[in-house]
Amino acid sequence: MGRTPSCVHIQTQTPTLAHQTHTPRASAAMATTPSPPPSATTMRAVQYDGYGGGAEGLKHVEVPIPAPKEGELLIKMEAASINPIDWKIQKGMLRLFLPKKFPFIPVGDLSGEVVELGGGVSGFKPGDKVVSMSFPNCGGLAEYAVAPASLTVARPPEVSAADGASLPAAAGSALQQLKAAGVRFDADADAAAAAAGPKNVLVTAASGGVGHYAVQLAKLAGLHVTATCGARNLAFVRDGLGADEALDYRTPDGAALRSPSGRRYDAVAHCAPPAPWPVFRDALADAGGVVVDLTPGVAATVRSFLHRVTFSKKRLVPLILMPKKEEMEWLVDMAKQGKLKTTIDSKYPLSRAQEAWAKSMEGHATGKIVVEMGGTE
Numbered sequence: 001m002g003r004t005p006s007c008v009h010i011q012t013q014t015p016t017l018a019h020q021t022h023t024p025r026a027s028a029a030m031a032t033t034p035s036p037p038p039s040a041t042t043m044r045a046v047q048y049d050g051y052g053g054g055a056e057g058l059k060h061v062e063v064p065i066p067a068p069k070e071g072e073l074l075i076k077m078e079a080a081s082i083n084p085i086d087w088k089i090q091k092g093m094l095r096l097f098l099p100k101k102f103p104f105i106p107v108g109d110l111s112g113e114v115v116e117l118g119g120g121v122s123g124f125k126p127g128d129k130v131v132s133m134s135f136p137n138c139g140g141l142a143e144y145a146v147a148p149a150s151l152t153v154a155r156p157p158e159v160s161a162a163d164g165a166s167l168p169a170a171a172g173s174a175l176q177q178l179k180a181a182g183v184r185f186d187a188d189a190d191a192a193a194a195a196a197g198p199k200n201v202l203v204t205a206a207s208g209g210v211g212h213y214a215v216q217l218a219k220l221a222g223l224h225v226t227a228t229c230g231a232r233n234l235a236f237v238r239d240g241l242g243a244d245e246a247l248d249y250r251t252p253d254g255a256a257l258r259s260p261s262g263r264r265y266d267a268v269a270h271c272a273p274p275a276p277w278p279v280f281r282d283a284l285a286d287a288g289g290v291v292v293d294l295t296p297g298v299a300a301t302v303r304s305f306l307h308r309v310t311f312s313k314k315r316l317v318p319l320i321l322m323p324k325k326e327e328m329e330w331l332v333d334m335a336k337q338g339k340l341k342t343t344i345d346s347k348y349p350l351s352r353a354q355e356a357w358a359k360s361m362e363g364h365a366t367g368k369i370v371v372e373m374g375g376t377e
């Protein structure tokens with residue numbers, strides 16, 4: 001605490017980042033400003049200049065406050081949550097696509113207050129508290145960020161800024177995983193559709209950002225949930241999240257995904273690192289089942305293709321999150337009602353964003369890692 005950033009430098013020239021998030025305010029001729037813009041013209045931000053470097057590659061800078069373009073909002077940031085995709089982009093794992101230009105201000109899961117509307121944006125006004133997903137442009141490790149109105153939703157007072165920022169990628173992925181496995185969440189799902197869905201579900205890495213939401217959502221849907229996690233989180237996953245049974249992934253039974261009650265699974269929400277297909281195949285029910293894989297490697301992608309063309313009863317399906325505003329609204333509403341709780345592993349002020357980054361890269365978070373813009377230094 002009380003630490004000041006060790007590597008602040010002032011960037012006075014126009015940022016070279018071409019994508020919309022960091023366009024200097026002066027160039028946004030079309031933006032409408034129904035409320036006074038921030039009195040300052042620059043903001044504190046954390047960015048990196050090239051691939052690699054991990055937490056040490058993040059630099060504290062002072063850059064122009066971005067201006068919202070058509071369809072965007074300018075948000076005064078309260079909190080941002082880090083996801084593994086953020087440091088995977090920095091590592092260059094998506095280097096064919098992302099980031100579009102350096103320097104790059106990372107992190108796409110945002111929470112804050114609307115201060116300015118770009119052209120064509122309706123349904124929001126300055127002062128609104130919101131949760132937003134700005135991906136792939138990101139920009140969340142900053143005092144201000146622009147985000148698409150199409151992926152911005154209202155945040156009610158019952159949902160804290162930190163909890164709100166935690167939801168978009170992690171809870172969104174958990175929801176889409178379960179839906180891809182045939183789980184129905186709509187109240188008017190007919191009995192036949194609900195009955196056709198899975199009954200016994202396995203969630204791997206249930207203690208992580210995605211997994212801890214997946215367990216809760218699967219329980220909301222009335223399923224029997226087996227979960228894998230490390231020994232230190234067995235009680236958290238069972239008693240805190242509501243899993244029916246939990247397995248330590250470092251034991252032989254855990255590595256084999258073997259249910260303590262002898263169940264075989266109709267569906268697996270796979271959030272842990274890649275595992276060999278025979279492990280999943282033997283854990284799935286004889287009647288068939290699906291593994292919805294958030295971390296597919298090349299082998300899993302090939303396997304999935306083979307399953308599709310051979311109409312296999314036991315299938316592996318890779319999933320890439322396709323964020324949807326209506327799902328974000330639903331998740332925020334579940335959080336508002338107290339049905340979906342966020343566990344925060346740790347919070348850091350912007351001045352200590354490198355520590356948050358390093359913590360995420362270690363891969364041992366319990367729940368979400370959050371950077372708070374007004375956080376205690």
Ligand SMILES: NC(=O)c1ccc[n+]([C@@H]2O[C@H](COP(=O)([O-])OP(=O)(O)OC[C@H]3O[C@@H](n4cnc5c(N)ncnc54)[C@H](OP(=O)(O)O)[C@@H]3O)[C@@H](O)[C@H]2O)c1
Nearest residue numbers: 084173205207208209210230249272294319320321364365
């Ligand atoms: N495809 C997509 O669109 C998409 C979307 C979101 C996330 N993802 C990917 O999904 C993965 C999970 O994301 P996340 O945000 O949940 O990550 P995370 O929060 O960093 O996950 C950390 C947790 O995983 C646990 N864990 C690690 N290895 C495990 C294993 N073999 N078995 C069981 N638990 C294990 C850790 O437990 P210990 O500390 O006890 O080791 C820790 O609690 C990441 O690889 C991420 O990139 C993909």
